[in-house]
Amino acid sequence: MSLERRNVKEDSTHIEMLDGKAAAYFYGRLFAANPRLRAMFPPAMDAQRDRLFQALTKIVSDRDGAPARAAYFGQLGRDHRKYGVRAEHYPAVGEALVATLRRFSGDAWTPEAETAWTAAYAEAARLMTEAAEAAAEQGPPWWVAEVLDHDRRGPDLAVLTLRPDAPLPFAAGQYVTVQTARWPRVWRPYSVANAPRADGTVRLHVRALPGGWVSGALVRHTGPGDAVLLGPPRGGMRLDPDSDRPLLLVAGGTGLAPLKALAEQATMSGRPREVHLLVGARTEADLYDLPELRLLEAACPTLRVVPVLSGPPRTGASHGALPEALERFGGPDDHDVYISGPEEMIRTVAIALRRLGVPPDRVHHDLLDTGTSATGTPTGCPVHETAGAAASSRAPAGQAVPW
Ligand SMILES: NC(=O)C1=CN([C@@H]2O[C@H](COP(=O)(O)OP(=O)(O)OC[C@H]3O[C@@H](n4cnc5c(N)ncnc54)[C@H](O)[C@@H]3O)[C@@H](O)[C@H]2O)C=CC1
Numbered sequence: 001m002s003l004e005r006r007n008v009k010e011d012s013t014h015i016e017m018l019d020g021k022a023a024a025y026f027y028g029r030l031f032a033a034n035p036r037l038r039a040m041f042p043p044a045m046d047a048q049r050d051r052l053f054q055a056l057t058k059i060v061s062d063r064d065g066a067p068a069r070a071a072y073f074g075q076l077g078r079d080h081r082k083y084g085v086r087a088e089h090y091p092a093v094g095e096a097l098v099a100t101l102r103r104f105s106g107d108a109w110t111p112e113a114e115t116a117w118t119a120a121y122a123e124a125a126r127l128m129t130e131a132a133e134a135a136a137e138q139g140p141p142w143w144v145a146e147v148l149d150h151d152r153r154g155p156d157l158a159v160l161t162l163r164p165d166a167p168l169p170f171a172a173g174q175y176v177t178v179q180t181a182r183w184p185r186v187w188r189p190y191s192v193a194n195a196p197r198a199d200g201t202v203r204l205h206v207r208a209l210p211g212g213w214v215s216g217a218l219v220r221h222t223g224p225g226d227a228v229l230l231g232p233p234r235g236g237m238r239l240d241p242d243s244d245r246p247l248l249l250v251a252g253g254t255g256l257a258p259l260k261a262l263a264e265q266a267t268m269s270g271r272p273r274e275v276h277l278l279v280g281a282r283t284e285a286d287l288y289d290l291p292e293l294r295l296l297e298a299a300c301p302t303l304r305v306v307p308v309l310s311g312p313p314r315t316g317a318s319h320g321a322l323p324e325a326l327e328r329f330g331g332p333d334d335h336d337v338y339i340s341g342p343e344e345m346i347r348t349v350a351i352a353l354r355r356l357g358v359p360p361d362r363v364h365h366d367l368l369d370t371g372t373s374a375t376g377t378p379t380g381c382p383v384h385e386t387a388g389a390a391a392s393s394r395a396p397a398g399q400a401v402p403w
Pocket of ligand 1: 252322
């Protein structure tokens with residue numbers, strides 16, 4: 001480890017112990033010196049502190065070396081395009097950052113530390129700027145999409161069909177971020193619930209969360225003819241094109257969205273794969289997409305859809321928790337497995353799969369984007385592009401709001 005990086009790492013230990021005062025100071029100073037930057041941020045700044053410190057941690061992280069930092073800050077730079085961030089904004093942020101560290105590091109702040117932090121920030125800013133410039137040559141920072149259909153499937157759940165104003169290239173299993181007119185500058189990730197279609201439309205499964213700004217707006221205050229913004233597709237929870245193993249897809253709630261896209265792709269391709277889709281829900285009423293899944297099943301001889309109810313039993317549905325249903329499924333060890341749903345469910349299902357002898361490299365889920373493995377241990381992988389999807393309530397590392 002270089003002297004410079006050791007210096008920033010020692011300081012970061014100090015930073016982690018600070019409360020929200022440092023973040024408040026950072027943003028106060030940034031906006032006081034550069035009032036126009038305030039317009040890039042959402043009205044409420046509550047979530048900013050965690051994201052700022054997450055990014056700071058990545059600046060000092062040496063565990064995975066330069067390639068991991070390049071991947072993280074490259075993705076961050078690409079994501080920041082949709083906020084209107086440009087190269088000339090970076091020095092202002094760097095100045096506010098160093099001023100904050102100087103103010104809050106006490107005696108630990110030395111001229112060497114300042115040099116080290118300045119160099120580390122410059123590296124991060126360069127990686128972000130270069131990645132943003134490269135991405136600008138490939139596509140727009142966002143797409144405007146018209147809502148074609150808004151299908152309310154429950155008091156807090158809607159399936160939206162959107163038509164982007166220009167082709168939106170994505171792979172089954174990926175997610176997009178969404179902004180609504182009601183909440184300017186607030187982006188939330190949702191998985192695309194279909195494989196790419198000839199008409200270019202995308203579907204989203206949205207559950208309105210208590211206090212959820214974007215999810216509430218999409219479920220309750222959006223209708224046909226409205227427009228939303230979509231950020232560039234992201235995430236690596238895709239099918240392995242070289243694998244012809246059968247697929248086991250384990251979905252909980254609206255975590256169904258990316259797995260339905262994978263099921264469509266796997267069964268509709270020229271070389272259809274055998275697919276078992278376990279759909280976990282509490283009650284029959286929560287099986288919000290079952291009629292469509294049955295239609296898909298009828299059209300695809302290699303697809304089998306198995307509802308698994310954790311609440312009251314129902315005819316034609318398996319009963320119990322998803323890990324128990326896996327035990328009954330029998331022999332998933334020769335499958336490629338994809339899991340999507342609440343974080344705790346992903347963890348318990350991943351543990352059950354390990355018990356059943358499924359090799360970990362055949363198990364794909366979306367927790368790696370948040371830097372946590374399914375068994376709760378840190379993965380050390382800041383932006384893991386081989387297993388990424390999105391959740392209505394969780395934003396993958398460092399990509400929801402600027403800085
Ligand atoms: N909307 C989207 O595009 C996507 C959403 N997600 C995530 O999927 C989740 C869906 O939430 P809800 O629809 O409210 O689902 P939910 O909380 O109602 O759970 C649905 C089902 O998942 C299973 N489950 C839940 N917790 C479990 C646990 N601890 N152990 C075992 N099984 C469990 C049960 O079968 C339950 O009936 C959210 O966390 C969301 O962030 C993930 C990917 C995409």
